[in-house]
Every structure is written in C-alpha cells, then in structure tokens.
Amino acid sequence: xxxxxxxxxxxxxxxxxxxxxxxxxxxxxxxxxxxxxxxxxxxxxxxxxxxxxxxxxxxxxxxxxxxxxxxxxxxxxxxxxxxxxxxxxxxxxxxxxxxxxxxxxxxxxxxxxxxxxxxxxxxxxxxxxxxxxxxxxxxxxxxxxxxxxxxxxxxxxxxxxxxxxxxxxxxxxxxxxxxxxxxxxxxxxxxxxxxxxxxxxxxxxxxxxxxxxxxxxxxxxxxxxxxxxxxxxxxxxxxxxxxxxxxxxxxxxxxxxxxxxxxxxxxxxxxxxxxxxxxxxxxxxxxxxxxxxxxxxxxxxxxxxxxxxxxxxxxxxxxxxxxxxxxxxxxxxxxxxxxxxxxxxxxxxxxxx
Numbered sequence: 001x002x003x004x005x006x007x008x009x010x011x012x013x014x015x016x017x018x019x020x021x022x023x024x025x026x027x028x029x030x031x032x033x034x035x036x037x038x039x040x041x042x043x044x045x046x047x048x049x050x051x052x053x054x055x056x057x058x059x060x061x062x063x064x065x066x067x068x069x070x071x072x073x074x075x076x077x078x079x080x081x082x083x084x085x086x087x088x089x090x091x092x093x094x095x096x097x098x099x100x101x102x103x104x105x106x107x108x109x110x111x112x113x114x115x116x117x118x119x120x121x122x123x124x125x126x127x128x129x130x131x132x133x134x135x136x137x138x139x140x141x142x143x144x145x146x147x148x149x150x151x152x153x154x155x156x157x158x159x160x161x162x163x164x165x166x167x168x169x170x171x172x173x174x175x176x177x178x179x180x181x182x183x184x185x186x187x188x189x190x191x192x193x194x195x196x197x198x199x200x201x202x203x204x205x206x207x208x209x210x211x212x213x214x215x216x217x218x219x220x221x222x223x224x225x226x227x228x229x230x231x232x233x234x235x236x237x238x239x240x241x242x243x244x245x246x247x248x249x250x251x252x253x254x255x256x257x258x259x260x261x262x263x264x265x266x267x268x269x270x271x272x273x274x275x276x277x278x279x280x281x282x283x284x285x286x287x288x289x290x291x292x293x294x295x296x297x298x299x300x301x302x303x304x305x306x307x308x309x310x311x312x313x314x315x316x317x318x319x320x321x322x323x324x325x326x327x328x329x330x331x332x333x334x335x336x337x338x339x340x341x342x343x344x345x346x347x348x349x350x351x352x353x
Contacts (some may be wrong), residue, residue, distance in 0.1 A: 014219045018199050020085055021206050023215060028081040028123075030059055062128045069123050073116045076228060079123055082217060088224060091115060092204060117217060122209040127328070129185070137180045140173050264295050267318040282307060282315060292327045295319055316350045 036057055043050035053060050072080050078088045091109040111119070190208045198206035205211040220228075266273060271281050280287050282303035289301040295314040299307075302325065307315050314321050 024081040024085045086220045092216045118213045264317045266316045271315045290329045
C-alpha cells in the first residue's frame with residue numbers, strides 16, 4: 001500500500017497524507033461534544049448562569065467557533081485543527097507543470113478575505129446546519145413512531161380535522177423524512193469519494209467543499225513557521241512591553257531605600273545568648289535542624305518546639321510565638337549570616353517546614 005505513504009512517493013513533501021487530514025477532522029469533531037459535556041456538568045452547579053447557554057448551546061458554540069476559526073484563518077491561514085497539525089490553506093492554482101520539490105511555494109497564494117469567509121461557512125455554517133437537520137429528523141422520526149401507536153381510524157379522523165396549512169406542514173415533514181436520509185447519504189458519500197480520489201492522487205482536495213471553494217490544504221514549510229513566529233512576536237509586543245514595564249516598576253518599588261526593621265533586643269529575663277552563633281541558646285550545643293522564630297533568633301528544632309509548646313514565647317525576647325510560626329532554615333544560609341555581629345539574628349529568607 002505504497003500510495004498511503006507520501007514518503008515513499010517522494011513527489012511532494014508538502015502534500016499531507018489522508019490520515020493527517022482525517023485526524024484533524026476528527027479533532028475538530030470532538031471539540032463540540034467535549035465542550036457540551038463540560039458545560040452541562042457545570043450547569044448543574046451554576047444553573048442560574050449556565051442554563052441558558054446549555055439550552056442554546058448550538059448557537060453559542062457556532063458563534064464561539066466562528067470567532068476562533070476566523071482568528072486562525074486570518075492569522076495562520078488554517079483552521080484551529082489544521083493549525084494544530086501543522087497544516088495551512090492555500091488558493092488552488094491550476095498548473096499543468098508539476099512543481100519541483102525544491103520550490104513548493106512558487107504558485108501558492110495566501111487566502112483572500114472572500115476565501116476566509118467561504119472557509120468559515122464550510123467550517124462553521126455547514127456543521128451547524130447539519131446538526132439542526134439531524135435534530136429535526138430525529139424529532140420528526142420520533143413523532144412518526146409515536147403516531148404508529150394510534151389506531152388507523154384515529155389517524156384518519158385527525159387528518160380530516162386538519163386545515164390546509166397544517167396539511168401542508170405535515171406533507172413537508174413527511175417529505176423531509178423521506179428525502180433527508182438520501183441527502184445525508186449523498187453528503188457522506190461525496191466525502192468518501194473525494195477521500196479515495198485524494199488517496200490515489202487523483203485530486204488535490206480531499207473534500208468536495210474544498211474543491212468548491214478553490215482551496216487545498218498543504219503542510220507548513222520552514223518559511224511558514226518562521227513567518228508565524230515573527231507574526232506572533234509582533235502581536236505579543238504590547239504584552240511584552242507591559243510585562244517589562246511592570247517588571248521595572250516592581251524593581252523600582254522593591255529597590256527603594258526603606259530601612260530594615262529594628263532588631264528585637266533580648267529581654268533581660270530571657271535566656272542569655274551564647275558566645276558562638278552556631279550554638280543553640282537552649283541546649284548550648286551546635287545547631288541541628290536549625291529553626292528560626294519571628295523574633296529573628298534561631299534554635300534547634302527539638303529544643304524550640306518543646307519550649308514553645310510549654311511556654312508559648314520566644315526564650316530570648318519573650319514575645320508570644322505559636323508552633324505554626326516556626327520556620328526551618330537551611331544551614332548554608334545560617335553560615336552566610338554568621339558574619340553579622342548580632343548573634344543568631346536572621347533576615348526574612350527562610351523556608352517553611
């Protein structure tokens with residue numbers, strides 16, 4: 001099955017395989033039921049805000065997809081799903097001479113505004129219309145099955161009581177019920193036919209809608225990726241400027257010469273400070289599992305935990321301290337601040353337990 005691989009043919013590396021096109025089509029088809037399910041779940045929690053949207057989901061979804069698809073078609077020349085798979089839309093240029101592989105973009109032209117609106121009609125309008133027709137056919141079929149439960153006499157008696165307008169409406173419904181399955185089969189059959197023609201390289205469009213619009217789908221080249229990155233950088237320039245301005249403002253705000261708070265002096269009634277800053281004031285041994293208090297002094301964790309649990313205060317300054325205010329400090333931070341002349345004084349760089 002060599003025709004299924006564009007690698008083996010080597011004719012056009014920018015021609016996507018049918019599997020890529022079907023994959024992006026499936027992705028686009030899965031968005032609507034997924035969004036409807038998520039919205040219905042949240043509507044049960046917030047019915048006051050979301051119930052109206054759920055009741056008019058098809059219209060709301062069509063409007064949302066219209067805005068999204070228009071953005072992608074205008075900026076990336078591809079639908080949302082096509083852009084996800086690295087594909088793009090170009091105008092179908094009929095040429096008798098095959099393009100060489102090295103120059104794949106000679107006759108490629110970007111989409112015009114009219115091409116974008118035609119693409120939006122087939123990307124959003126046709127699926128919306130088909131969804132409504134499917135719902136209508138299901139509703140008509142359900143009504144027809146329900147009428148089968150009645151007797152023949154009651155059906156004839158009811159039909160005699162109908163006026164002219166109601167008879168016309170019933171005739172149109174019955175005609176729609178007969179014709180729609182054939183139209184639906186023609187819809188899917190034409191797509192299947194073009195899929196096979198595209199698979200055998202007999203056409204450049206894998207759906208009849210692309211043929212009607214005069215558009216084909218191609219893989220993105222390196223130049224396309226470069227242009228997309230360049231356009232993205234230009235579009236994000238205001239955001240980057242705002243971010244930089246905010247960053248410099250925060251640097252200026254934090255860099256203002258605000259003096260640090262005054263050091264809390266030890267209370268004469270508290271535990272005296274040891275001579276070495278590496279010694280715990282409570283156990284008078286080297287600090288282990290160093291822990292800081294809001295007062296700025298450090299102790300061994302077991303020592304200070306037991307002390308605060310019993311007294312609820314700092315043993316040096318005697319200010320009130322709770323267990324949840326203990327802060328563990330890494331030893332390398334402590335060794336840096338050992339150069340300060342204040343014993344066990346700690347600045348606000350701590351790691352919570």
